[in-house]
Amino acid sequence: xxxxxxxxxxxxxxxxxxxxxxxxxxxxxxxxxxxxxxxxxxxxxxxxxxxxxxxxxxxxxxxxxxxxxxxxxxxxxxxxxxxxxxxxxxxxxxxxxxxxxxxxxxxxxxxxxxxxxxxxxxxxxxxxxxxxxxxxxxxxxxxxxxxxxxx
Amino acid sequence: xxxxxxxxxxxxxxxxxxxxxxxxxxxxxxxxxxxxxxxxxxxxxxxxxxxxxxxxxxxxxxxxxxxxxxxxxxxxxxxxxxxxxxxxxxxxxxxxxxxxxxxxxxxxxxxxxxxxxxxxxxxxxxxxxxxxxxxxxxxxxxxxxxxxxxx
Numbered sequence: 001x002x003x004x005x006x007x008x009x010x011x012x013x014x015x016x017x018x019x020x021x022x023x024x025x026x027x028x029x030x031x032x033x034x035x036x037x038x039x040x041x042x043x044x045x046x047x048x049x050x051x052x053x054x055x056x057x058x059x060x061x062x063x064x065x066x067x068x069x070x071x072x073x074x075x076x077x078x079x080x081x082x083x084x085x086x087x088x089x090x091x092x093x094x095x096x097x098x099x100x101x102x103x104x105x106x107x108x109x110x111x112x113x114x115x116x117x118x119x120x121x122x123x124x125x126x127x128x129x130x131x132x133x134x135x136x137x138x139x140x141x142x143x144x145x146x147x148x149x150x151x
Numbered sequence: 152x153x154x155x156x157x158x159x160x161x162x163x164x165x166x167x168x169x170x171x172x173x174x175x176x177x178x179x180x181x182x183x184x185x186x187x188x189x190x191x192x193x194x195x196x197x198x199x200x201x202x203x204x205x206x207x208x209x210x211x212x213x214x215x216x217x218x219x220x221x222x223x224x225x226x227x228x229x230x231x232x233x234x235x236x237x238x239x240x241x242x243x244x245x246x247x248x249x250x251x252x253x254x255x256x257x258x259x260x261x262x263x264x265x266x267x268x269x270x271x272x273x274x275x276x277x278x279x280x281x282x283x284x285x286x287x288x289x290x291x292x293x294x295x296x297x298x299x300x301x302x
Contacts, residue, residue, distance in 0.1 A: 038218040040225055043236055054235050054296065062237055063214075063221045067189040070214045074191055084205050085194060086213055092240035145205065 008081045009149040010121040013110045019125075021076035021106030024068050026060060028100035034064040059097030065138050066092055069129050072106040073142060082147035084120060092140040096131065103132045108142065119151030159232045160300040161272040164261045170276075172227035172257030175219050177211060179251035185215040210248030216289050217243055220280050223257040224293060233298035235271060242292040247282065254283045259293065270302030 035044035039061035042049035050058040060068075066089070077083065098104070112124040123146050129138040186195035190212035193200035201209040211219075217240070228234065249255070263275040274297045280289040 034218075038222045038225075040222075041229055041234075041236060061221070062239065063218045066217065066240070067185075067214045070212070071189045071191075074189075078192055083192075085192060086245070088213065088245050089217070089240060089243035091242070094237070094239050 006080075008146075009151075010082075010113070010115070010123065010146040011149045013081075013113055013123040013146060015110055015113065018107060018109040019076050021072035021108065022104055024072050024104040024106075026068070026098055026100060026102040026104065028058070031058065031060045031064065031098075031100055034067070035061050039063055055097045057097070057099065059099055062092070062094040062138075065094060065098045065129065066140065068098075068104060069106060069127055069138055069140060069142075072104070072129075073108060073125075073127065076106065077108070077144075081144075084145040084147060086142065086144050087122070088143065090124075090141045090143065092138065094138055096135045096137040098131070098137050102137070104129050104137065106130075111141075112143075115148075120145050120147050122146075157231075159297075160302075161233075161264070161266070161274065161297040162300045164232075164264055164274040164297060166261055166264065169258060169260040170227050172223035172259065173255055175223050175255040175257075177219070177249055177251060177253040177255065179209070182209065182211045182215065182249075182251060185218070186212050190214055206248045208248070208250065210250055213243070213245040213289075216245060216249045216280065217291065219249075219255060220257060220278055220289055220291060223255070223280075224259060224276075224278065227257065227259070228295075232295075235296040235298060237293065237295050238273070239294065240291060241275075241294065242290070244290045245288070246290060247286050247288040249282070249288050253288070255280050255288065257281075262292075263294075266299075271296050271298050273297075 043053035108125040194204035259276040265273040
């Protein structure tokens with residue numbers, strides 16, 4: 001059997017089907033490195049400043065959490081799926097601070113599918129990222145382009 | 152005059168007010184590094200695979216472009232603003248591939264303000280990222296928390 005036959009195509013992403021990703025271990029070094037490069041706000045860079053911020057302590061940039069989510073999503077789904085990439089992020093909400101030492105996991109549920117006349121369709125996943133306390137840290141909608149079966 | 156008095160507060164972010172950010176020079180190495188860490192899909196990692204993808208050539212992860220946008224936004228606005236961070240990304244659309252060698256700039260326009268009974272309010276920016284060909288590469292809505300004047 002060719003490994004290709006195990007790929008998930010557009011038709012396999014039925015509404016309600018769910019995929020699990022993670023774990024993703026968050027380190028202090030990674031939080032600081034991302035913040036230095038992309039989001040140099042004091043509450044992502046400095047323990048003391050972060051204590052006095054709305055975050056109440058050092059926490060990852062929300063964009064960093066999005067990137068971590070993408071990594072969990074890619075590791076869980078890309079090897080399985082005849083996927084051709086994403087088209088954007090119609091919604092992302094940072095629900096809880098993501099801290100050094102957190103261990104994240106992903107639940108990605110198919111909530112919308114859109115067939116087209118092209119050899120691919122659009123599949124939207126509702127992604128929830130939980131921390132080790134089972135709090136939802138991030139909610140995101142993630143639409144991908146998936147090849148149709150036989151296309 | 153204290154530098155504090157030059158800070159922009161919630162009330163200063165009037166509808167239609169616009170801020171410029173950038174330039175941000177995109178390198179091949181940075182595209183590959185981000186992709187390896189957060190979005191290891193072939194079209195973000197491998198020239199040859201990317202040629203045969205919908206992107207038509209190597210391009211940055213959309214999440215990487217979001218992170219670059221955050222960096223331009225932070226550099227342009229954080230030193231100016233009594234800002235306390237963001238709350239999410241209610242919309243992000245990847246309009247054009249971002250390629251090695253691209254030079255990006257940001258336009259961030261205030262499109263919504265929401266006062267609260269707390270010492271801060273919410274300001275939403277419509278962010279447009281242009282490449283050096285004046286094509287819109289990314290559109291994003293970016294809500295931030297801004298301290299009220301005198302709070």
